[in-house]
Amino acid sequence: MRAEVIAIGDELITGQRLDTNSQWLSEQLTDCGVDVAFHSTVGDRLADNVAVFAAAMARADIVVVTGGLGPTADDLTREALATAAGVTLVRDEASLEHIGNLFASRGRDMPERNAVQADFPEGATPIPNQHGTAPGIAMAIERTGRPPCHVFALPGVPAELKPMWHATVRPAVLAAAGVQRVIKHYCLKCFGVGESALEAMLPNLIARDREPIVGITVSDATITLRITASGADEAAALAATQPTAAIAREKLGTLVFGEEADExxxxxxxxxxxxxxxxxxxxxxxxxxxxxxxxxxxxxxxxxxxxxxxxxxxxxxxxxxxxxxxxxxxxxxxxxxxxxxxxxxxxxxxxxxxxxxxxxxxxxxxxxxxxxxxxxxxxxxxxxxxxxxxxxxxxxxxxxxxxxxxxxxxxxxxxxxx
Missing domain, CATH: 3.90.950.20 (CinA-like)
Incomplete structure (x- = not known):
């Protein structure tokens, strides 16, 4: 199953802001066993959004969109998704009530403009947002002779996006993908030799056809060994990485200084x-x-x-x-x-x-x-x-x-x- 991640916003295509959401979502999709095949970034223009969404729906089985769900005139994700899917927008009263209650809890009246955040493409399902006013959107786009394309639109604010992913989107992705095995990564951090020298110390671990897979990346002379394995559940997948990690530790000795996010x-x-x-x-x-x-x-x-x-x-x-x-x-x-x-x-x-x-x-x-x-x-x-x-x-x-x-x-x- 192939996925596309789409990031929306003029601030992204003009370089004013770095798109870290797509990086994070790609990691999450990969952990779900989904092949991330495409990344797209598009500005705040309706025609461009529609074109990108239509292309993604045609070539990917799962599409995750971030941004464009706010209440302002340049927040076009709702309208663009509806247009690309060939449906109209309809208002969801439960979402409207949630948005109003959120403003009330802050001692404020809901601006009239925020009501558009309760509009959804016909047939879509709201994705609850417990930390902001923008609910997400889940859609299944029917395709002739092929399984449907599953589309998930999320806010661009990471503090809202990540809880929504874990609570709603990840389970839906796993269900759509029919994933029977979970993929986990385990990282060892090394310092003291160059990438080529370290690879030469682990000739049998870096082979492309080996399981678990071991990848090497370098940043400011810190080398990361990324061990990837699969299992019936997260615990089993992580356990499958450990024999390889033990071999690497034995071969590399004090070159290994830590694991995962360690510096x-x-x-x-x-x-x-x-x-x-x-x-x-x-x-x-x-x-x-x-x-x-x-x-x-x-x-x-x-x-x-x-x-x-x-x-x-x-x-x-x-x-x-x-x-x-x-x-x-x-x-x-x-x-x-x-x-x-x-x-x-x-x-x-x-x-x-x-x-x-x-x-x-x-x-x-x-x-x-x-x-x-x-x-x-x-x-x-x-x-x-x-x-x-x-x-x-x-x-x-x-x-x-x-x-x-x-x-x-x-x-x-x-x-x-x-």
Whole structure:
């Protein structure tokens, strides 16, 4: 069974807003065992909407539409669906009452214009919306000699769309597709080698004809292994991914830092909290990214004490003023020595058990052999490491921040180097 996802709105086709709904819906449809064959984006013009809907109804078995269900003149989904299906709009009194009650619960009278949100193509079924005024639309479009096309129109607001999907649309999609097996994905997150090198470590897992299927994606040097399996239910499908995950963990060792939505900062905060350690950071090169990520991870894991604070510096004078650091002679910049000075000073100032210093002077990063220098200071010793970082700042900074976090993670695990 093939599906099409349609996103509606001038703000999408003009690039003013990113269409994240289509991405999310495609993931959900795939999890239902449905093949997502088409994505369409269309502006707020009736003729264009009708044409896109008609094409989708002809070539897809399931069509999911987002947007265009508001009360304003440019919200055209209702009218366009009716036109494409060759029916008229009819008002649903129960939906109208729900919209009126929603306004009343907010202490407001319902504007007359909002009544159009209770209009539906003839034969359609309202999809309840508990969080907004726009009910969704479910339709079955009959086709000669073929099974009907199932159309679901949802609001574009994610906070409304997602509950409606789970409560009403997903069960309807599963029923329409006659899905007997559920598909689940399980992700392992890796860092420390390139995509090709990692793939070479797992030659038998990446084969195209293998079950479960293993896919590899890369984002800012973080590699995600996505294991896909099917089962009679969600628990069985997830269980089917685990033997493959265990093989990958065994082969990759400490290259694996987490699973699912984990980032490196999550792994670091977990290790800090488990060991009763605290970390402070002084950054010269990564624009405060490490501290920013650690703050967010500490909140996610309810481990605020694991991160003792961070400082960003951009000159020798700032290093002295903010940390009392005694950096090397600024007339002969030495990023390695600076990273050590920063790590030791921030540990001393913050009272943390571990200090992380990061440095890469601008002059160095313009050369092919540029290096990011990282130092990790503890009560026992200070270790220094260096990593290649010759690239555009937009690439260099997040990758450098990840290199520094990974160095701390490995140090906490007892796998560090000088």
């Amino acid at each position: 490196l900062e999550d792994a670091v905060v977990r290790e800090l909290a488990a060991r009763g350690e605290t970390l402070a950071v002084a950054e010269w090169a990564t624009a405060g990214l490490v501290a920013q990520w650690l703050v967010a991870a500490a909140v996610r894991h309810a481990a605020a004490s694991a991160f003792a604070g961070g400082v960003t510096v951009a000159s020798h004078q700032q290093a002295r003023n903010l940390l009392g650091a005694q950096p090397p002679d600024e007339r002969e910049p030495d990023a390695s020595a600076m990273s050590v000075a920063l790590a030791e000073a921030v540990r001393e100032c913050s009272g943390a058990t571990i200090g992380l210093g990061i440095a890469a002077f601008p002059a160095e990063t313009d050369t092919p052999d540029a290096r990011l220098h990282v130092a990790i200071a503890t009560a026992e010793r200070t270790r220094r490491l260096r990593f290649g970082c010759a690239s555009h700042p937009a690439i260099r900074r997040p990758r450098g921040a990840k290199q520094a976090l990974n160095a701390v993670r490995l140090a906490l695990l007892g796998h560090d180097g000088d």
